[in-house]
Amino acid sequence: MSYSYLFKYIIIGDTGVGKSCLLLQFTDKRFRHDHDLTIGVEFGSRMIRVDDKDIKLQIWDTAGQESFRSITRSYYRGAAGALLVYDITRRDSFMHLGNWLQDARENGNSDMLITLVGNKTDLESRRTVSFEEGQRFARENNLMFLETSAKTANNVESAFLDTANAIYGKVKEGSIDITSETCGVRMGTTALSAAQQKPKERGGCCG
Template sequence: MYSFLFKYIIIGDTGVGKSCLLLQFTDKRFQPVHDLTIGVEFGARMITIDNKPIKLQIWDTAGQESFRSITRSYYRGSAGALLVYDITRRETFNHLTCWLKDAKSFANPNMTIILIGNKSDLEQKRAVAYEEGEQFARENGLIFLETSAKTAANVEDAFIRTAKEIYNKIQTGDFDINNETFGIKLGAPQKADATNTGNQNQSTGGCCGK
C-alpha cells in the first residue's frame, strides 16, 4: 500500500545511461552489456518520505529521434522528470535545450525536473564541467546532480530529491492530487504503522540502452 504514487519520466539522448540509472535505483545493480531501449520501459520502487510510503512509477524512454513522438505522449501525466546527459559526450549536453523545450511544451507546468550529469565515474574522459551543468540547471530552475549508474553515486539521491520536491508541492497546493493527469495518484488511507520503505518492485529488462 502507498500514500501517494508519483509518475516519473526519464529523458535524454541515446547512450547517456537512462536505463542504467533506473536499474541501479530499482534493482541496485549495474548491467554493462545492454541493448538500446525500444520505445518505453518501466520500473517501480517504494520509498518513504515524511513517514509516508510513496510508490515511484518510472517510465524510461528511448532517446532516438524516431521514438520522440512516443516519448512526448508520456510527458503529460508525469509529476517528475530526470533529464540526463553524459558528462563525457558534449553533444548530449548541447541537446538539453531541445529536451527541456519538449518537457515544457508537453508536460504539466508544475512537473519537477532534475538535471543529471551521468557517468561521473569517468572523470578522466569528462567533456562537460560540473559548473556548466550547475549553471544550466540554475538558469532553467532545475535541481542538479552528477551521478554514476555504475558506482551508484547519487543515484538514490536523484530519485528521492525529485520525490521530496513533488511532495513539497503537494503540501503547498501546487498539485491537485485529485487530478491524475498531474502524475500523482492518491493511495488508500494508511494505518499508523504502515511506514514500511520497501526497497523495490520490478525494474526494466535492458540497461543503458540509452
C-alpha cells in the first residue's frame, strides 16, 4: 500500500509495564491477558492519516529486561518517535524513567520526539504514581504526556497519533532532515512522486 511517509517508532520502558499490549491494542485492536515477556524486539505496523497524508508507522517494541539493554540501544538509532512507558501501579517503573530517558537521548537522534505514557489506568485502585507526578516529569524533561490503558484501549490511539502529529509538524516546518538515514522518517512513493512532479509544473507555466 502506498504512503506519503514512514515514521519509525520505538517503545521503551521496564519489563511488564504493558509495552507489547499497547502495540497489540493499537495495531490489532485487541488485548491479551497472558502476553509473554518480549525477547529482544517485536515489531508491528499500521497505516494512519495525518493532515490528509497516509503515514505508515513502523513500531519496534523492545524488551525491558536489563539483559537485552544492549540490543534495545541499537534500535534507538533511526527512530523518529519513542513511547517511554511506565506502569502507574508500579512505582519502581516510574523511578527508572530517568535511566531510560538518558539511554534514549544518548543513543537516539537529537530530533527524536518522546512521549511519556503512564499505562494501566484500568487499575486505578492500585495506583502508586499520581497523574501530576507523571505530568511533572514530562514537563521537566520536555516530553509529551498522557495516561493509557492497553486493556480498555483508553488513550492508546492518542499515544501513537499525537506523537505522529508532532513528528509530521516537524517535517512540515523542515526541522527534520528527511534525507538523513538516522531521522526515522522516510518519504514514501506518494510523496516522492509529488516532489518529482513539482519542477515539471513550474516549467510548464513559466515556459
